[in-house]
Amino acid sequence: MKFFTVFLCTLAALLSSASAEILHYTDADGRKVYVDSPHKIPSQYRKITQQVDVVLMTEEEKLASQKSRQQLSDDYLRKQQIRALEKKLEQMTTPVRVLGNQVLVPVSVVWRGRKARLHLLLDTGASMTVLHKGGVSSLNVSSRDSSYAQVAGGGLIKTERVVFDRIELGPYRIENKSTAVIETSGPQPFDGLLGMDILGGGRYNIDFEKQQIIWAPEKYKEFTSVLEALKYPETQSVAVGSDKE
Incomplete structure (x- = not known):
């Protein structure tokens, strides 16, 4: 237990000194679960024999990761809006x-x-x-x-x-x-x-x-105009740029 406490303290010190760090552990199903704090690791996985890897990320990498997640979220929302509009237009x-x-x-x-x-x-x-x-x-x-x-x-x-x-x-x-x-x-x-x-x-x-x-x-x-803008956002950006010129 004393060794485990020392291990957690050392790990916490590493986390506080890094610009951005991600921890991961392997659960009972063999899946890797990523967390940003050792306190988020379930107690059953806080064993000395459990391998916990520390992955350091630079601020630039962190921002790129956040941007990628946001892009995926935006794309999913846009596809939902497209499907809803297509259904609405079909009903009309x-x-x-x-x-x-x-x-x-x-x-x-x-x-x-x-x-x-x-x-x-x-x-x-x-x-x-x-x-x-x-x-x-x-x-x-x-x-x-x-x-x-x-x-x-x-x-x-x-x-x-x-x-x-x-x-x-x-x-x-x-x-x-x-x-x-x-x-x-x-x-x-x-x-x-x-x-x-x-x-x-x-x-x-x-x-x-x-x-x-x-x-x-x-x-x-x-609704058709909104659908076109959702399907082809790059076309809309070009059109706006052309209007400014």
């Missing part, structure tokens, strides 16, 4: 089908826990969203009430008002949505009309080339 776009000048938007409707996926014709001239009864037939919906609506040709069609649990459109979830359901004659290339009662709730752009809707386009553009 919805693939659509384009048939001539018609845009068919995927919409999901939920009734008592059951879901049907529909393709609705985007119609900015329609004040109300209208679903074809055939598209939601698998849900066995029941209506609150019914009425008649006049169509463009002057005729009347029967409409049923159904309150769906939820309508899902891109990043939006609209709870307890009252929607008109109508009978149709013959097959249709879409399952109803997507009207301004839903579309009017948020801004959007249609990218016909990529066949997708971009929801909240201003925010989408802002």
Whole structure:
């Protein structure tokens, strides 16, 4: 024990005189554990037979080591931010089908826990969203009430008002949505009309080339710029330097 005490005192003296020192010991699993003080060595490893190596580091080496650790931490944080932004941007776009000048938007409707996926014709001239009864037939919906609506040709069609649990459109979830359901004659290339009662709730752009809707386009553009800056920071540095010139 006396020898061990002397050993620790000598080691402490060495540590106090060095500019920066690291100690390491080997644990029960054979792994080297590095500490900056002998007091941080667990008691079970403080034995005379335990080899403790002292590694001296210069201030320059210490600063380089700290810089390297900081760089690794910054890189990890940047990658996390990139993944989060990519996920967010993906949620802000919805693939659509384009048939001539018609845009068919995927919409999901939920009734008592059951879901049907529909393709609705985007119609900015329609004040109300209208679903074809055939598209939601698998849900066995029941209506609150019914009425008649006049169509463009002057005729009347029967409409049923159904309150769906939820309508899902891109990043939006609209709870307890009252929607008109109508009978149709013959097959249709879409399952109803997507009207301004839903579309009017948020801004959007249609990218016909990529066949997708971009929801909240201003925010989408802002997030895209931030993502580019995170992915290519060296490009941003060059751009800033160019502006100063």
